[in-house]
Amino acid sequence: xxxxxxxxxxxxxxxxxxxxxxxxxxxxxxxxxxxxxxxxxxxxxxxxxxxxxxxxxxxxxxxxxxxxxxxxxxxxxxxxxxxxxxxxxxxxxxxxxxxxxxxxxxxxxxxxxxxxxxxxxxxxxxxxxxxxxxxxxxxxxxxxxxxxxxxxxxxxxxxxxxxxxxxxxxxxxxxxxxxxxxxxxxxxxxxxxxxxxxxxxxxxxxxxxxxxxxxxxxxxxxxxxxxxxxxxxxxxxxxxxxxxxxxxxxxxxxxxxxxxxxxxxxxxxxxxxxxxxxxxxxxxxxxxxxxxxxxxxxxxxxxxxxxxxxxxxxxxxxxxxxxxxxxxxxxxxxxxxxxxxxxxxxxxxxxxxxxxxxxxxxxxxxxx
Amino acid sequence: xxxxxxxxxxxxxxxxxxxxxxxxxxxxxxxxxxxxxxxxxxxxxxxxxxxxxxxxxxxxxxxxxxxxxxxxxxxxxxxxxxxxxxxxxxxxxxxxxxxxxxxxxxxxxxxxxxxxxxxxxxxxxxxxxxxxxxxxxxxxxxxxxxxxxxxxxxxxxxxxxxxxxxxxxxxxxxxxxxxxxxxxxxxxxxxxxxxxxxxxxxxxxxxxxxxxxxxxxxxxxxxxxxxxxxxxxxxxxxxxxxxxxxxxxxxxxxxxxxxxxxxxxxxxxxxxxxxxxxxxxxxxxxxxxxxxxxxxxxxxxxxxxxxxxxxxxxxxxxxxxxxxxxxxxxxxxxxxxxxxxxxxxxxxxxxxxxxxxxxxxxxxxxxx
Numbered sequence: 001x002x003x004x005x006x007x008x009x010x011x012x013x014x015x016x017x018x019x020x021x022x023x024x025x026x027x028x029x030x031x032x033x034x035x036x037x038x039x040x041x042x043x044x045x046x047x048x049x050x051x052x053x054x055x056x057x058x059x060x061x062x063x064x065x066x067x068x069x070x071x072x073x074x075x076x077x078x079x080x081x082x083x084x085x086x087x088x089x090x091x092x093x094x095x096x097x098x099x100x101x102x103x104x105x106x107x108x109x110x111x112x113x114x115x116x117x118x119x120x121x122x123x124x125x126x127x128x129x130x131x132x133x134x135x136x137x138x139x140x141x142x143x144x145x146x147x148x149x150x151x152x153x154x155x156x157x158x159x160x161x162x163x164x165x166x167x168x169x170x171x172x173x174x175x176x177x178x179x180x181x182x183x184x185x186x187x188x189x190x191x192x193x194x195x196x197x198x199x200x201x202x203x204x205x206x207x208x209x210x211x212x213x214x215x216x217x218x219x220x221x222x223x224x225x226x227x228x229x230x231x232x233x234x235x236x237x238x239x240x241x242x243x244x245x246x247x248x249x250x251x252x253x254x255x256x257x258x259x260x261x262x263x264x265x266x267x268x269x270x271x272x273x274x275x276x277x278x279x280x281x282x283x284x285x286x287x288x289x290x291x292x293x294x295x296x297x298x299x300x301x302x303x304x305x306x307x308x309x310x311x312x313x314x315x316x317x318x319x320x321x322x323x324x325x326x327x328x329x330x331x332x333x334x335x336x337x338x339x340x341x342x343x344x345x346x347x348x349x350x351x352x353x354x355x356x357x358x359x360x361x362x363x364x365x366x367x368x
Numbered sequence: 369x370x371x372x373x374x375x376x377x378x379x380x381x382x383x384x385x386x387x388x389x390x391x392x393x394x395x396x397x398x399x400x401x402x403x404x405x406x407x408x409x410x411x412x413x414x415x416x417x418x419x420x421x422x423x424x425x426x427x428x429x430x431x432x433x434x435x436x437x438x439x440x441x442x443x444x445x446x447x448x449x450x451x452x453x454x455x456x457x458x459x460x461x462x463x464x465x466x467x468x469x470x471x472x473x474x475x476x477x478x479x480x481x482x483x484x485x486x487x488x489x490x491x492x493x494x495x496x497x498x499x500x501x502x503x504x505x506x507x508x509x510x511x512x513x514x515x516x517x518x519x520x521x522x523x524x525x526x527x528x529x530x531x532x533x534x535x536x537x538x539x540x541x542x543x544x545x546x547x548x549x550x551x552x553x554x555x556x557x558x559x560x561x562x563x564x565x566x567x568x569x570x571x572x573x574x575x576x577x578x579x580x581x582x583x584x585x586x587x588x589x590x591x592x593x594x595x596x597x598x599x600x601x602x603x604x605x606x607x608x609x610x611x612x613x614x615x616x617x618x619x620x621x622x623x624x625x626x627x628x629x630x631x632x633x634x635x636x637x638x639x640x641x642x643x644x645x646x647x648x649x650x651x652x653x654x655x656x657x658x659x660x661x662x663x664x665x666x667x668x669x670x671x672x673x674x675x676x677x678x679x680x681x682x683x684x685x686x687x688x689x690x691x692x693x694x695x696x697x698x699x700x701x702x703x704x705x706x707x708x709x710x711x712x713x714x715x716x717x718x719x720x721x722x723x724x725x726x727x728x729x730x731x732x733x734x735x736x
Binding site: 009042064067084085108109136138265271274275333348 | 375376377378410432433435452453454455456457458461476477479480483503504505506510538625627628629630632633637639642643644646647648649680682683684685687699700701703712713716717735736
């Protein structure tokens with residue numbers, strides 16, 4: 001019996017070879033540019049996949065929650081940045097973590113810094129989050145005075161130390177081509193330098209950036225000290241469409257059973273819906289879509305099938321619009337594959353991976 | 369310490385009183401119309417909440433996967449319809465279930481019916497799925513000949529028996545008002561009758577419908593034998609916007625810690641993102657939104673705060689756009705509430721509920 005024959009339900013396939021190659025390539029790029037490589041582990045959330053990074057010499061990591069930091073600390077990672085604004089309600093958990101590992105935290109307000117200063121009993125590094133255009137969290141160049149205050153408060157604290165300026169250039173995820181990605185990066189780094197320039201002589205922190213699109217398309221990162229990409233470990237359809245990866249770099253595929261065929265609409269219905277893929281979508285030619293369709297093979301999966309899309313998702317249902325040849329090759333009971341629009345959200349929804357030799361790779365399953 | 373003070377991380381609050389009232393109201397409506405009430409348990413996926421239905425006299429249920437059917441069968445439910453096209457790859461699990469409970473399955477193709485006929489060793493009821501306009505899965509009035517064949521094949525089978533015609537009027541979820549919901553319902557029932565009319569004398573199955581919008585706004589269900597609503601157990605912002613529920617019927621609220629404030633954009637950033645709420649969204653005045661914002665109180669939560677919206681979600685981040693008063697009342701460390709756009713997907717993402725007296729209500733956590 002060949003590999004896919006054993007699959008009964010929506011199953012998140014992980015191509016270990018592609019994944020390891022993605023890791024190797026990024027680690028090498030960081031080494032060549034003498035950058036600290038602090039990959040974001042929120043994309044895979046897996047101790048086992050973390051080990052593939054360790055084999056490439058990675059020693060420092062990024063996570064997006066205190067729970068996730070704890071999970072990786074238990075697995076021996078001892079240099080962790082939580083790249084999410086400090087959640088004061090977890091201050092005791094944060095302090096406990098800071099007693100175990102070298103912990104960096106993200107701050108963009110005086111109340112948060114004060115809460116840390118007053119409550120931590122263990123040392124922690126502080127990154128100040130800078131928003132250079134994504135407009136999610138963080139301070140901007142307009143907040144120069146506050147930024148200065150925060151840096152000084154860190155420098156004057158007994159346990160806190162200023163680690164540097166950290167930014168996530170999230171706008172790059174909406175870029176449509178390499179040129180746009182580069183513009184986002186150049187603009188962001190320029191603003192970070194502008195901010196650092198306010199602190200003549202007194203600032204010794206690093207500059208940390210690291211969205212997957214920029215890190216994938218750039219070869220040189222002048223002026224930057226650290227990169228923190230995460231999604232590149234798997235890549236996905238969103239990255240493919242902004243030209244940040246090639247088709248054969250996508251390392252995740254959701255295998256789904258076909259359960260209904262509607263020839264009059266050129267559609268197949270699959271067992272694989274919003275609770276498996278997430279409802280992340282992109283627009284292609286003005287139309288909303290939730291994934292690309294591939295054939296499964298003994299070695300993994302094919303290139304995306306031209307003109308075949310996931311057009312609709314409800315809780316367990318997925319609707320695929322297919323070309324005539326593909327449609328005719330399927331019947332209820334067949335198996336087909338979907339490349340996710342957003343690998344991180346699909347991984348989080350599925351909570352486990354299955355490698356192409358059928359092994360289960362587990363991931364963080366604590367309270368998120 | 370008051371109730372919300374204990375909350376550290378995104379926490380899905382369940383107002384048991386509202387939830388039980390939603391259940392009572394729908395059960396009463398079904399009783400008054402002499403309908404079989406077969407609520408869809410995919411919305412809550414919880415044995416504990418299932419018991420609240422049992423207290424209202426509910427004996428038969430709907431689920432959307434074989435795994436979920438197994439979970440509820442273990443909890444003593446013995447009349448289960450899997451309202452999802454038969455997944456042939458789980459045929460042995462289906463057969464095992466059919467040996468334990470009275471099981472109804474959903475079929476819309478000859479290959480699927482044949483697979484059941486050839487492989488089941490236990491009896492099962494067969495619903496034929498009819499698509500009256502949602503265009504997801506199922507056969508249409510145009511497929512009269514195939515429908516006839518399927519009914520005859522059931523009737524001629526040793527273990528399979530024809531249960532009736534089942535439809536999900538999913539278009540009603542996109543209705544903008546009560547009138548549109550009623551139109552969807554009337555059209556759907558008319559088509560189901562047209563289909564039943566093909567089978568003069570020879571058809572004794574029931575007609576089963578049951579989207580939450582129709583079941584909520586209609587008082588009488590002429591010609592229908594069974595309703596299967598699910599979402600009404602919690603309701604949500606989507607239902608609120610199509611006028612299928614009132615604000616005080618929404619029984620789920622995601623409590624989230626505030627982690628950053630951006631006064632220049634009237635925004636707060638919360639720990640609560642796509643992995644907690646799901647990325648389900650609706651459009652309000654042409655703008656995409658992911659939830660409404662409420663204040664948390666000792667008794668639960670307030671009405672939605674006028675002009676306050678969840679405007680952006682990434683993995684763990686949520687961005688709220690707030691009015692000046694609300695914004696001024698918050699600081700990093702505060703707690704605020706979000707009413708989800710789609711309760712079922714939020715529940716599935718969170719995997720547990722917390723009642724207003726702080727108890728945890730668990731839910732199905734098997735492979736989905």
